[in-house]
Amino acid sequence: MRRERPQSFADYTPLFFPGLMLVVFFVVPFSTMIAVSFFRRDPTGFYTRDFVFDNYARFLSTFFGGVLGFSLLLAIGVAICCVLIAFPFTYLLTQRPRRVQTLWLVGLLSVLSLSEVIIGFAWSTLLSRTAGITNLFVWLGLMEAPVALLPSVWAVLIGMVYQALPYTILVLYPALIRLDPTLLEAARTLGASPVRAFLNVVTPALRNTLVATVIMVFVFALGSYLLPQILGRPQHWTLSVLITDQAIYQSNMPFAAAMAVFLVLISLALVGLTLMIGRRENAT
Amino acid sequence: MSAFLRRLYFTAVALFLAAPIIVVAGVSVNEKQDLSFPPEGFSLSWYGQIFLDPGWRQALFASVVLALASAALAVAIALPLAWFLWRRIAPWANVFQILGLAPFILPPVITALGLLTFWATAGFYGQPWTAVISHAIFFVTLPLVTLSLGFASIDRALVEAASTMGADDRTVLKTVVLPLILPYLVSGYAFAFVLSLNEYIVAYMTVGFTMETLPIKIFNALRYGYTPTMASVSIFFVAIAALVFGLIARFGDIRRLLGALSSDGN
Numbered sequence: 001m002r003r004e005r006p007q008s009f010a011d012y013t014p015l016f017f018p019g020l021m022l023v024v025f026f027v028v029p030f031s032t033m034i035a036v037s038f039f040r041r042d043p044t045g046f047y048t049r050d051f052v053f054d055n056y057a058r059f060l061s062t063f064f065g066g067v068l069g070f071s072l073l074l075a076i077g078v079a080i081c082c083v084l085i086a087f088p089f090t091y092l093l094t095q096r097p098r099r100v101q102t103l104w105l106v107g108l109l110s111v112l113s114l115s116e117v118i119i120g121f122a123w124s125t126l127l128s129r130t131a132g133i134t135n136l137f138v139w140l141g142l143m144e145a146p147v148a149l150l151p152s153v154w155a156v157l158i159g160m161v162y163q164a165l166p167y168t169i170l171v172l173y174p175a176l177i178r179l180d181p182t183l184l185e186a187a188r189t190l191g192a193s194p195v196r197a198f199l200n201v202v203t204p205a206l207r208n209t210l211v212a213t214v215i216m217v218f219v220f221a222l223g224s225y226l227l228p229q230i231l232g233r234p235q236h237w238t239l240s241v242l243i244t245d246q247a248i249y250q251s252n253m254p255f256a257a258a259m260a261v262f263l264v265l266i267s268l269a270l271v272g273l274t275l276m277i278g279r280r281e282n283a284t
Numbered sequence: 285m286s287a288f289l290r291r292l293y294f295t296a297v298a299l300f301l302a303a304p305i306i307v308v309a310g311v312s313v314n315e316k317q318d319l320s321f322p323p324e325g326f327s328l329s330w331y332g333q334i335f336l337d338p339g340w341r342q343a344l345f346a347s348v349v350l351a352l353a354s355a356a357l358a359v360a361i362a363l364p365l366a367w368f369l370w371r372r373i374a375p376w377a378n379v380f381q382i383l384g385l386a387p388f389i390l391p392p393v394i395t396a397l398g399l400l401t402f403w404a405t406a407g408f409y410g411q412p413w414t415a416v417i418s419h420a421i422f423f424v425t426l427p428l429v430t431l432s433l434g435f436a437s438i439d440r441a442l443v444e445a446a447s448t449m450g451a452d453d454r455t456v457l458k459t460v461v462l463p464l465i466l467p468y469l470v471s472g473y474a475f476a477f478v479l480s481l482n483e484y485i486v487a488y489m490t491v492g493f494t495m496e497t498l499p500i501k502i503f504n505a506l507r508y509g510y511t512p513t514m515a516s517v518s519i520f521f522v523a524i525a526a527l528v529f530g531l532i533a534r535f536g537d538i539r540r541l542l543g544a545l546s547s548d549g550n
Contacts, residue, residue, distance in 0.1 A: 005373050015377060018365035022383040025421045026395075029402030033394075036401045046404045089297050092290050102533050105542055110525040111301050115482035115499040118518040121506055122304035125515070131311050131319050133303075162304070165297075174543025194286055223391030225485055230506070240393045247397055247489065253404070260397045267390050 037257035046253050055258035071238035074153075074228075075221035078160045079214045085161075086168035087210065091202060093169070094177045105170075112166035120230035123159045124150060127231070155231040160224050168217050175209045212274045219267050239263055305522055312515035319510050330516040340513055343501035346412075347481055350497060354419030355427075355476035359469060361420060362427035367461070370435035381428070388425035395422050396489040403490055410494040418490045419480045426479065427472030430541060434468025435461075437540075467536045474528050482521060 006012055040050040058064060093104055125131050127149040134146040149155055183205060187197035203210070225240040237245070239259060247256035315325025334340050365380055387395045399418045403409045438461065446456045484499040492500055498521070502514050532538055 003371065003373050011372065012368075014364035014368040014371075015380065018361045018384075019380055021361050021417075021421065022380055022424070025399070025402070025417055026383055026387060029395075029398035032401045032405055033398040036405075046401075085297065089293065092293065098539065102538055105538050106526065106529045106533050107298075107301065109529040109538075110522060111305075113478045113482055113525045113529075114522065115484055115502070117484050117499045117503045117506070118308075118482070118521060119304070121502060121514055121518060122308045124506075125311060125319065126304045126307045128319065131307060133307075162300070165301070170542055177539075177543070219389070219391070223393060225391075225393050226503070240391055243393050243397060244485065244489075247400060248492070253401060256397055257401060260394050263391055264394055267394075271389055 033257045034261055036254055037261050039254045039257075041252050041254050043251065046251070055255045056262075058255060058258070059262065067237060067239060067242055070236070071222060071240075074157065074160070074236075074238060075218045077157060078164055078221040079217040081157070081161045082164045082168040082217050083172075083210060083214050086165060086172055087203075087213075088198070090169050090172040090176050091198060094173070094179070105173075108166040108169055111162075112170065116163065116224065116226040119159060119163050120226050123155065123162065123227075124230055127155050127158075150231050151233045151236070153232060153236050156228050156236050159227040159231045160221055163224060163227065164217050164221050167220055168213060171213050171216055172209070175206060179205070208277050208280060212277045215270050215274045215277075219270050222263065222267065305519070308515045309519050312512060312519050314512055317512055319512075330512040331520070333513045334517055334520060337513065339496075340498075340501065340517065343496045343498045344517075346495055347498040350412075350415055350419060350487070351477045351480040353416045354423065354480045355473050357416060357420035358424045358476045359427045359473050361424050362431050362472065363469065366428055366431035366435055367457070369432070370438075381432075384424050384428045387422050392422070392485050396486045399486060400489040410491055412491060412495050415487050415491045415495065415497075418486050419483060420476075422483070422486050423476040423479055426475040427469070430468045430472035430475065431465060433541065434465035437468075438464050468541075471532050471536050471541055474532055478525050478528050481524065 036047055037055055038051050038053070039047040040052055040054070042048045059068075093101060096104075126133055129146050129148040132146065132149065134143055134149065137143040138146050179202065183201055184197055187201040188194075192200065222238070223240055224238065225244050228236045228238050228241050240263070243256045243259045243263070246252045246259070310323050311319055312330055313326050313328065314323045314330075315327045334344060362384065365384065368374070369377060369381060395418075399414075399421075400409075403411075403414050403418075408414050442464075443456055443460055446460045447453075451459070482499060483497075484503065487495075487497045488500055488503075491497075496504070498517060502517060505511055505514055529538070532541070
């Protein structure tokens with residue numbers, strides 16, 4: 001059956017249900033959120049209708065600037081760590097037999113689907129004093145007594161790298177498995193060692209993919225809402241945590257909505273950038 | 285030499301990914317209610333607690349019902365959309381595809397807050413069924429992506445042949461198209477199911493104060509200290525995820541689903 005233009009109104013019927021659901025339960029909530037960001041806080045209920053810029057004006061405080069700066073810095077740190085670990089790993093993985101690849105993919109998907117609550121709990125256990133990794137170091141004779149490694153900014157960073165690493169590998173996987181094998185063969189025939197071929201041939205060929213991946217992981221890391229709360233101190237809270245906190249615990253929905261709108265704008269700008277990079281890659 | 289280095293590297297990544305799970309598995313079999321590793325004594329009673337303790341059992345039940353229903357709704361939204369996009373030339377309909385992908389790409393807290401403000405404004409805040417719709421919208425991306433892949437893999441000549449033989453759209457859909465995309469439909473459902481089971485923030489913002497799903501229950505319990513049931517539930521969830529993805533890999537082509545071009549490409 002060739003693809004054809006819809007002939008009659010009836011041809012559009014398959015679109016009705018999905019279109020209705022997506023508009024009513026995604027577009028409308030999204031617009032509601034934008035509207036609420038201009039409302040005024042009502043301490044007894046959710047909000048009172050209004051049109052004020054107060055919620056956005058609060059962004060100008062040093063506290064908010066600090067949170068934003070920390071969130072962005074943390075996310076970029078996570079993105080760089082993840083790509084540095086995942087890129088050579090994914091490259092090596094795509095060279096393994098199919099069975100090995102499948103096994104790894106199942107494992108990676110299992111970790112990726114884990115609830116942030118479970119990841120937070122698991123790392124807080126692993127870094128704890130009583131059941132943590134330092135007990136192993138004591139047993140090996142490397143340390144005198146077990147210590148708690150959290151709450152700390154390193155614990156937050158490790159937890160977030162753990163959360164984002166499977167995602168990074170799965171984002172890189174399609175690009176690396178479609179890599180033209182003749183490229184590598186040529187490099188090897190000309191006498192390059194495997195490491196050299198990887199660094200001087202594969203890496204430059206995928207430069208744009210790598211940049212796009214860093215941005216995607218960055219957006220993914222910006223979304224982490226529990227790990228800074230479980231593994232860090234209040235000064236390690238990120239924008240996502242702050243939004244949750246304002247919406248639920250401080251019942252200040254308008255301010256939470258204003259921050260969320262801001263987060264959307266950052267994310268959209270970055271996703272747009274990724275798409276542009278991807279387009280350039282396809283064009284060349 | 286390089287094979288050794290590669291093995292070392294793979295082992296390091298595997299250890300990093302497995303370490304927290306190993307420790308949690310360890311503390312989940314502690315005999316007493318302490319958080320200690322290596323475990324002291326051995327007991328599977330904390331796994332029993334998931335089903336015996338009314339609080340945990342209710343949370344498990346709520347999570348499973350939510351995941352089953354929302355994944356079904358997500359597939360019901362994605363299937364006609366993916367079919368239409370494959371069958372028709374209608375560029376503006378791609379808007380719906382973007383809408384279907386957006387909740388997954390944006391930070392989850394945004395979708396969660398959008399739905400919270402929406403349900404609060406509509407006056408349904410806290411109703412259990414709002415979580416089903418919310419999760420279905422949040423995870424519609426997964427069946428949409430797998431089904432789009434499925435449709436793209438259909439050889440159009442097959443469909444052409446059926447319609448030349450006189451089959452109308454409906455018959456073609458039922459006898460040719462649906463059987464061909466069934467594996468993709470099942471994987472899409474399974475992906476949405478597992479992720480919904482584990483999802484915290486959207487569930488918390490929509491029904492967090494009226495209903496406890498398992499992730500919400502774990503987080504609430506975590507704030508009041510430690511109980512070993514959290515550890516056993518976590519391991520239980522890891523096992524479910526591994527089982528579901530293992531089944532997809534066994535009966536489908538997980539490499540293709542994740543972006544490898546053909547099943548024999550290497």
